[in-house]
Amino acid sequence: MDITFEHVDYTYQPNSPLATLGLKDINLTFKSGSYTAIIGQTGSGKSTLLQHLNALIRPSAGRVVIGEQVVTPATKNKELYHLRRRVGLVFQFPESQLFEETVLKDVAFAPKNFGKSEAEANEIARETLRLVGIDEQLEDKMPFDLSGGQMRRVAIAGVLAMQPEVLVLDEPTAGLDPIGREQIMQLFERIHRERGITIILVTHQMDDVVSYADQAVVMAHGEVAKVGTPAEVFADLNWLTAHNLELPSTGRFVQRLQQKGFHFDQMPLTVDELLTAIKPQLKRGAHVG
Amino acid sequence: MDKLIFGRYYPGDSFVHRLDPRLKLIVNILFIVVIFFLKNWYDYLILGSVVLLGVIFSGVSIRFFLKGLRPMLWLILFTVILQLFFTSGETVYWQWGWLVISREGLINATYIALRFLLIIFMSTLLTLTTQPLAIADGLEYLIRPLKAIKLPVNDVALMLSIALRFVPKLMDETTKIMNAQRARGVDFNNGSLFKRVKALIPLLIPLMMSSLDIATDLTTAMISRGYRDGEGRSRFRILKWRQRDSWTLLGFVIVSIAVMI
Numbered sequence: 001m002d003i004t005f006e007h008v009d010y011t012y013q014p015n016s017p018l019a020t021l022g023l024k025d026i027n028l029t030f031k032s033g034s035y036t037a038i039i040g041q042t043g044s045g046k047s048t049l050l051q052h053l054n055a056l057i058r059p060s061a062g063r064v065v066i067g068e069q070v071v072t073p074a075t076k077n078k079e080l081y082h083l084r085r086r087v088g089l090v091f092q093f094p095e096s097q098l099f100e101e102t103v104l105k106d107v108a109f110a111p112k113n114f115g116k117s118e119a120e121a122n123e124i125a126r127e128t129l130r131l132v133g134i135d136e137q138l139e140d141k142m143p144f145d146l147s148g149g150q151m152r153r154v155a156i157a158g159v160l161a162m163q164p165e166v167l168v169l170d171e172p173t174a175g176l177d178p179i180g181r182e183q184i185m186q187l188f189e190r191i192h193r194e195r196g197i198t199i200i201l202v203t204h205q206m207d208d209v210v211s212y213a214d215q216a217v218v219m220a221h222g223e224v225a226k227v228g229t230p231a232e233v234f235a236d237l238n239w240l241t242a243h244n245l246e247l248p249s250t251g252r253f254v255q256r257l258q259q260k261g262f263h264f265d266q267m268p269l270t271v272d273e274l275l276t277a278i279k280p281q282l283k284r285g286a287h288v289g
Numbered sequence: 290m291d292k293l294i295f296g297r298y299y300p301g302d303s304f305v306h307r308l309d310p311r312l313k314l315i316v317n318i319l320f321i322v323v324i325f326f327l328k329n330w331y332d333y334l335i336l337g338s339v340v341l342l343g344v345i346f347s348g349v350s351i352r353f354f355l356k357g358l359r360p361m362l363w364l365i366l367f368t369v370i371l372q373l374f375f376t377s378g379e380t381v382y383w384q385w386g387w388l389v390i391s392r393e394g395l396i397n398a399t400y401i402a403l404r405f406l407l408i409i410f411m412s413t414l415l416t417l418t419t420q421p422l423a424i425a426d427g428l429e430y431l432i433r434p435l436k437a438i439k440l441p442v443n444d445v446a447l448m449l450s451i452a453l454r455f456v457p458k459l460m461d462e463t464t465k466i467m468n469a470q471r472a473r474g475v476d477f478n479n480g481s482l483f484k485r486v487k488a489l490i491p492l493l494i495p496l497m498m499s500s501l502d503i504a505t506d507l508t509t510a511m512i513s514r515g516y517r518d519g520e521g522r523s524r525f526r527i528l529k530w531r532q533r534d535s536w537t538l539l540g541f542v543i544v545s546i547a548v549m550i
Contacts, residue, residue, distance in 0.1 A: 056468050077478065089472040096462070097469040099494035109491070113474030144498060158473060 001086060001165045001198065003030040003053060007062035010048055014060060022048040024222045026062070030166070030215075035192055035199045037209040037230070040219030041244050046170075046202045047092075049219065053168050053200060054087035055080045067165075085114045088164030092171050094155035098143040103134065103154050106143050110162045121161075128157045132187060149180040156184070160191070166198040167191070173205065181205075185212065206248040210234070210269045218243065235267045250274050299417040303348035304533075306418045310427030312534040313415050316541050320411050323545045324404050332548040333403050339544055340410050347418050357413045358406070365405045372398040421453040426528055443519020455503065459496070466495050 010023040023045050030036050030053075038046050051057045052064050055071045064071040069083055091097070100106035107125035108118075116124065129139065132153040138146065143154055156172065169188065173181040189212055192199050203209060209216055209230050216233040218226040220243055226233055234240065237255055240247055247255065250268055258264070262281055268274040305313075320336075327333055344351060378393030415424070429446035436442050467477065470491045477488050 051468065054472055056471060081474075081476070084472055084474055089469075091465060091469045091472075094469065096495055096499050097466055097473070097491075099491045099498075110473040162473065 001067040002032050002065075003067075003087075003166065003198075004028070004065040005052070005062070006065065008052065008059040008064060009061040010052070010057065011060045021222055023052075023059075026224055028217060028224060028227065030198060030200055032165075033196050033198055034215055035213050036201065036215040036217060037213035038200065038202045038217045038219060039204070039206070039209060039245060040225070044219040045222040046219050048222075050089065050168055050170055050200070050202060053166070054084050054089050056089070085110075085162050086164055087166045087168060088159040088162050089168045090156055090159050090170065090172055092174060094159070094172075095148065095151035097158070098151060098155055101142060102140050103129070103143050103146070104139040106154060107157045107161050110158055114162060124161050124163070125157070128161045129154070131160065131191070132157045133183070149176060152176065152180075152184070156187075164197065166200065169199065169201045171202055171204065173203075173208075188212070204246065206234075206246050206251070210248045210250070218245065231267060231269055234269060237267070298420055299349050299353065301348050301418065303346060303418070305343060305347035305414065307533075308418075308537060309528060309530050309534045310419050310423040311430055311528060311530070312538055313419055314424070314427045314431060315538065317411055317415050319541065319545060321408060323549060324407060326549045327400075327404075333400075333407075335544060335548050336407060337403070339541070340407055340414070343414050344410065347414060349417050353417065354410055354413055358409055361405070361409055365402060368405070369398045369402050372401050421456075422450060422526070423528075425450040425453055426526055430528060441519075443522075447519060451507070458503075459500070462499055463492070463496060466492055466499075 005026045005028040008023055008026040009021070012020045012022050026049065038049065040046050048057070052059060052071075053066070055064070055066070055075070058071055058073055058075055060073060062072075066083055066087065069079070071080070071083075098106050100109060104122060104125050107128055108121035111121040111124050112118065126136075126139070134150065134153055134157065138150065143151060146154065152172075159167070167188070172188070173184050176184065185208055188199055188201075191197050192212075199212075201208070201213065213230055216226075216228060216230045217224060218233060225243060226239075234248060234251060237247060237251055240251075248269060250271060250273075254262075254264060254268060254274065257278065262278065264277055266277075268277045324336065327336065344354060373390060373394050374388045376391060376394030376397050377389060378391030380392035381389060382392065382395075383390040419427075425446060428449060429442065432440070432442055432445065471477065473491075475488050475491055477485070477492075479485075480488070
């Protein structure tokens with residue numbers, strides 16, 4: 001299911017003295033089965049953009065095409081119900097959306113809302129809980145008794161249980177420890193690969209962009225500042241610094257090497273690429289001093 | 290939620306903005322008392338011009354005040370219509386069964402409408418020109434005499450200012466959880482009454498839980514910063530009663546006495 005933005009504008013509190021522009025003339029395509037990372041400063045419109053992806057908000061102008069469904073400013077809420085199942089949205093700190101008495105019930109909540117029977121929903125919930133790495137013993141516990149990392153997984157399972165075709169993630173690893181972060185990112189990578197789910201990820205972790213995404217979108221002041229592969233977006237380190245964006249850890253290292261006289265034809269993004277790029281230069285550098 | 294003007298603060302630096310919050314609170318309370326003593330049109334005219342003067346001196350566009358009226362419109366209409374049709378009087382203009390429009394009913398209905406209008410304008414004037422924290426400070430000062438009857442004034446004031454501080458935060462949290470549950474297939478706007486009330490559970494429980502979390506974190510943070518109780522603390526924000534406050538109060542009291550006798 002492709003998602004396409006065509007000249008999308010979004011205004012907060014329209015027709016009032018407090019009106020502010022959230023998005024301006026957005027043109028973007030998220031291809032079916034792709035992995036896109038959206039980066040940008042706080043307040044650059046990332047979260048506003050995200051909420052368009054499952055029509056939680058409708059554009060003020062332009063249109064969003066999600067699969068066969070066209071969302072325009074005039075689209076009625078009723079027509080959007082089935083869209084919500086196909087595009088799963090994981091908000092920031094999703095553990096705050098847990099409410100049922102048991103973990104299993106909470107994960108089964110969404111499938112039940114979308115018309116699955118109790119038994120089917122429970123079956124899906126069990127499967128999804130295994131997928132995110134929650135043990136069987138935890139199924140009957142109160143969600144509020146779990147640890148922070150476990151709650152996060154259960155909340156994510158609650159969205160995955162809808163079996164969405166597109167998964168939208170708003171900083172899914174914020175506030176997690178390094179191991180938890182790695183595990184969650186691996187989990188998304190796995191469902192992306194095994195189930196062919198489209199992933200759209202908002203993040204401040206540039207290393208995640210480099211290691212997982214195949215498309216990167218840079219937002220600034222409600223507009224799209226740059227679109228391309230991570231290699232294209234990270235090619236110009238100075239441009240990134242000028243837009244107050246962090247560099248991937250290899251980028252930071254490369255910048256310091258450049259100051260010392262090293263030269264790179266192509267921006268190395270991973271540690272391996274960096275190694276192959278500096279090895280020959282190190283040999284030369286030995287007699288340059 | 291965006292449409293609710295009542296209770297919002299409108300930043301500015303006008304004469305009314307700079308008045309002491311205590312004064313504004315006292316005037317508001319007096320105003321509500323006075324308004325029930327009004328007897329004839331002249332009194333309404335005088336009090337009406339006092340309110341208008343306040344609005345002009347506040348520097349806030351009158352459109353804001355009219356907007357604040359909108360949510361209350363149905364309540365006003367409802368009371369006015371009840372007054373209009375159910376007041377019996379001597380001079381009857383129109384009658385149909387037990388529905389009567391009389392001279393007295395007409396006058397009563399107009400008075401009620403005016404009372405509503407003036408009270409809403411006056412309290413909107415207070416909230417538009419005074420920061421919530423200043424209102425809390427003012428209230429704390431004004432209820433201080435109640436210490437004599439063992440009311441824990443400090444605690445009440447603390448709860449009040451914390452509550453005010455967390456209103457916007459909880460509003461944000463509500464929107465966020467609503468959106469998250471909507472994305473999981475909850476429909477808040479359609480269906481039977483029973484269905485809609487049931488749809489509130491996935492919103493209310495997380496909201497309660499996060500309030501508890503916030504409360505726990507806040508208490509821990511307060512205790513670790515040395516808070517024991519309200520007794521024996523010094524103050525950072527100090528209210529200052531100035532000459533203009535005294536003059537305004539004097540002016541208002543004179544007008545009040547004039548319209549009441």
